[in-house]
Amino acid sequence: MSQSKQAFIPIGPYHPLLEEPEYFKLYCDGEIVREVVWETGYNHRGIEKICESKTFEQVFYVVERICGICSTSHPFAYANAVESIPGIEVPVRAKFIRSIVGELERIHSHLLWVGLAGHFLGYNTVFMWAWKYREPILDMFEIITGNRNSYAMFTIGGVRRDINEAQCQQLEKILDQLKPKMDMLIGAVMDDPVIHARLKGVGILTAQDIKDYGAVGPTARASGVRIDVRRDDPYAAYDMIDWKVITAEAGDVFAKAEVRLLEILESIKIIRQCLQRLRKENGGDIRIKVKEIPPGVGIGHAEAPRGEVFHYVKSDGANRPVRHKVRAPSYTNIPTFRKSCVGQTISDAAIALAAVDPCYCCTERMAQVFDYSNGKPLFGGKELIRLSQKKTLDIQGKR
Amino acid sequence: MGLKEKVFKKSLWLFHLSAGSCNNCDIEILDCLTPRFDVERFGMKLVGSVRHADVILVTGIVTKKTKKRVLEIYKQAPKPVLVVAFGSCSCTGGIFAEGYNFEGPLDKVIPVDAYIPGCPPKPEAILAGIVKLLNK
Numbered sequence: 140m141s142q143s144k145q146a147f148i149p150i151g152p153y154h155p156l157l158e159e160p161e162y163f164k165l166y167c168d169g170e171i172v173r174e175v176v177w178e179t180g181y182n183h184r185g186i187e188k189i190c191e192s193k194t195f196e197q198v199f200y201v202v203e204r205i206c207g208i209c210s211t212s213h214p215f216a217y218a219n220a221v222e223s224i225p226g227i228e229v230p231v232r233a234k235f236i237r238s239i240v241g242e243l244e245r246i247h248s249h250l251l252w253v254g255l256a257g258h259f260l261g262y263n264t265v266f267m268w269a270w271k272y273r274e275p276i277l278d279m280f281e282i283i284t285g286n287r288n289s290y291a292m293f294t295i296g297g298v299r300r301d302i303n304e305a306q307c308q309q310l311e312k313i314l315d316q317l318k319p320k321m322d323m324l325i326g327a328v329m330d331d332p333v334i335h336a337r338l339k340g341v342g343i344l345t346a347q348d349i350k351d352y353g354a355v356g357p358t359a360r361a362s363g364v365r366i367d368v369r370r371d372d373p374y375a376a377y378d379m380i381d382w383k384v385i386t387a388e389a390g391d392v393f394a395k396a397e398v399r400l401l402e403i404l405e406s407i408k409i410i411r412q413c414l415q416r417l418r419k420e421n422g423g424d425i426r427i428k429v430k431e432i433p434p435g436v437g438i439g440h441a442e443a444p445r446g447e448v449f450h451y452v453k454s455d456g457a458n459r460p461v462r463h464k465v466r467a468p469s470y471t472n473i474p475t476f477r478k479s480c481v482g483q484t485i486s487d488a489a490i491a492l493a494a495v496d497p498c499y500c501c502t503e504r505m506a507q508v509f510d511y512s513n514g515k516p517l518f519g520g521k522e523l524i525r526l527s528q529k530k531t532l533d534i535q536g537k538r
Numbered sequence: 539m540g541l542k543e544k545v546f547k548k549s550l551w552l553f554h555l556s557a558g559s560c561n562n563c564d565i566e567i568l569d570c571l572t573p574r575f576d577v578e579r580f581g582m583k584l585v586g587s588v589r590h591a592d593v594i595l596v597t598g599i600v601t602k603k604t605k606k607r608v609l610e611i612y613k614q615a616p617k618p619v620l621v622v623a624f625g626s627c628s629c630t631g632g633i634f635a636e637g638y639n640f641e642g643p644l645d646k647v648i649p650v651d652a653y654i655p656g657c658p659p660k661p662e663a664i665l666a667g668i669v670k671l672l673n674k
Contacts, residue, residue, distance in 0.1 A: 181601065182558045183558075183639050185639045186634075204633055204657075205560060206560055207561035207562025207563070207564070210562070266572075267573055270568070271574065287566075288562045288565070288658050
């Protein structure tokens with residue numbers, strides 16, 4: 140790599156696309172990105188070590204705080220892992236409640252992605268609308284769990300709170316109001332000519348790339364790879380209800396948006412069925428008492444909004460895990476940047492990086508473009524977003 | 539009228555810094571901008587660079603790797619600047635206080651003007667916190 144001619148763009152460590160403060164270096168040849176290098180570890184909090192000092196019950200509240208967006212998926216996978224050691228079968232009612240919380244999380248996470256993707260394209264209307272419709276979902280969480288974000292819903296052998304008849308009615312009412320709005324939003328996003336122009340053919344990942352990098356979740360499904368833990372290894376209530384895996388073939392950013400948007404509708408369908416079953420089988424246990432976890436190794440996985448999340452728990456028969464290992468979906472999805480970003484222009488890099496949904500968190504980016512010959516900054520982070528937004532405006536202008 | 543009152547009389551511009559957070563607080567901050575809460579009607583706005591900011595909102599614990607960056611960003615901010623420790627993690631360390639990568643709660647690293655506890659604080663708490671900070 141002849142660095143004298145290539146411009147170097149650091150994105151991060153504080154960058155709006157990323158779940159954690161991470162650091163990406165884009166090496167560019169003029170407008171074209173030639174190489175992506177990343178550096179992680181800013182957000183390392185030592186969670187696995189903390190988990191080893193907590194009891195099995197307490198670990199739920201730690202893993203919930205691995206990621207604020209996936210604060211159901213991690214406890215879900217951890218519960219599957221711990222319950223697989225003694226081989227506990229969770230009560231049916233708890234299975235449905237778990238699925239409801241899991242699917243609500245999927246809806247809120249996908250809406251969050253759609254909104255922020257819109258923001259990076261310069262479509263703040265999409266951002267505002269998507270986040271506006273996310274609020275009823277958070278209200279539903281508040282009804283079920285009492286909190287908007289960290290739910291503290293899961294425990295070993297079941298769930299901690301029941302959903303009663305009155306709450307079921309409230310939830311169904313909110314879903315009834317939400318469905319037409321979702322249809323409208325999805326229609327508006329999928330039919331928009333500017334979004335087509337900006338997203339189609341950008342950041343393409345082929346099915347072979349997905350297999351090479353081991354990508355999971357909507358990133359894989361958008362390239363025609365039909366993997367979904369909910370179907371491949373059913374847990375909770377997913378084998379008791381009718382739903383289908385959403386896939387798309389193109390593998391570009393538009394296909395990823397399409398998969399996520401259609402999954403929202405699928406999740407609404409799952410929640411409705413779960414609520415119906417809850418109302419039909421009124422009463423019943425929501426948890427079984429688990430006295431102790433025998434020595435052994437437990438493996439659990441769950442389909443988070445971003446893909447498969449994997450937990451490994453080792454027990455020596457005491458009241459706390461001796462080893463706890465977590466693998467989050469972004470860990471395998473982030474390396475696909477090397478395929479999706481390389482060869483793109485800088486103004487498409489923002490959306491190509493955003494496409495795998497590496498949990499957005501901050502709204503600012505500390506990115507600067509340096510000229511290698513004299514080391515002076517050329518662009519700031521805002522400049523990059525402005526470039527991306529300008530491209531959209533140009534497309535609009537041409538129409 | 540002191541310098542602080544003079545500077546902070548009009549719209550506050552916020553800069554959001556995620557030191558080592560789990561995303562929850564960050565999303566709730568963004569949530570404040572969206573139609574239901576809409577803090578922009580009070581003139582509050584998130585800015586992209588700390589050099590434009592009146593208030594720094596810090597979320598999450600300060601880790602070994604981010605400590606240097608937090609100090610650097612605080613140094614870059616135009617003074618006077620208000621620092622808000624946002625969420626349980628930056629107020630006290632919360633659940634991560636016993637971790638080996640923990641470099642102390644935010645007030646051990648930079649001076650803090652207000653604490654908004656909660657995991658995560660609700661958007662209403664954010665608004666209440668900022669209002670209290672201004673009346674301080």
